[in-house]
Amino acid sequence: MSVECEKCNKWRVVKEYQEMCEVPEYFECSMWSLSDEEKGNCYIPQLEDDSEFTNELYTPGSLVWAKMKGHPRWPAMVEDDPIQLLYCKNLDTDPRYHVVFFGKKVTRTWLADRNLEPFSIPPSVCIPQYLVYI
Numbered sequence: 001m002s003v004e005c006e007k008c009n010k011w012r013v014v015k016e017y018q019e020m021c022e023v024p025e026y027f028e029c030s031m032w033s034l035s036d037e038e039k040g041n042c043y044i045p046q047l048e049d050d051s052e053f054t055n056e057l058y059t060p061g062s063l064v065w066a067k068m069k070g071h072p073r074w075p076a077m078v079e080d081d082p083i084q085l086l087y088c089k090n091l092d093t094d095p096r097y098h099v100v101f102f103g104k105k106v107t108r109t110w111l112a113d114r115n116l117e118p119f120s121i122p123p124s125v126c127i128p129q130y131l132v133y134i
Contacts, residue, residue: 001059005029008042020057021118058097060087063119066099066111075119076101081108 001018002011007028014032017023024031032040058064058078066076076099080087088097095113100106 003027003032005032005042010042010044010046012040013047019059019062019118056088056091056095057113058088058116064097064099064116065119066101066109067115068109068111074101074103076116078116081110 001014001020001023003014003017003023004011005028006026010029012029012032014023016031016033029040029042029044034040034044060079062078064076064078065073067073078087078097079100081098084098086098088095089110090096096110097113097116098108098110099116100108
């Protein structure tokens with residue numbers, strides 16, 4: 001995935017993050033790892049071909065809360081549409097993601113990014129109350 005440095009405005013391909021929700025609000029080149037031993041910096045040139053950089057919020061496998069009109073929020077996963085072989089479209093105008101809802105019956109749809117949010121479980125519903133000690 002690609003992230004823009006707040007200091008130099010260069011785009012960096014980072015392997016540390018898989019989804020935009022994992023990227024810190026403030027990112028700079030010194031937070032970018034070139035290898036296990038080497039950190040990035042703002043003096044390194046940006047790649048010439050920046051066509052791979054997009055503003056996608058989710059990637060295949062992203063877990064999300066998805067909201068369809070007339071239905072409650074429901075857990076889903078972003079994945080490729082089996083017919084179009086795309087997981088996102090219209091990124092420059094009206095971003096939409098293909099999601100599959102979790103449940104007994106497989107249900108798929110394209111949803112605008114405004115109808116999705118990163119999946120999280122509220123602390124009040126978290127695991128500890130359901131733990132079984134053996």
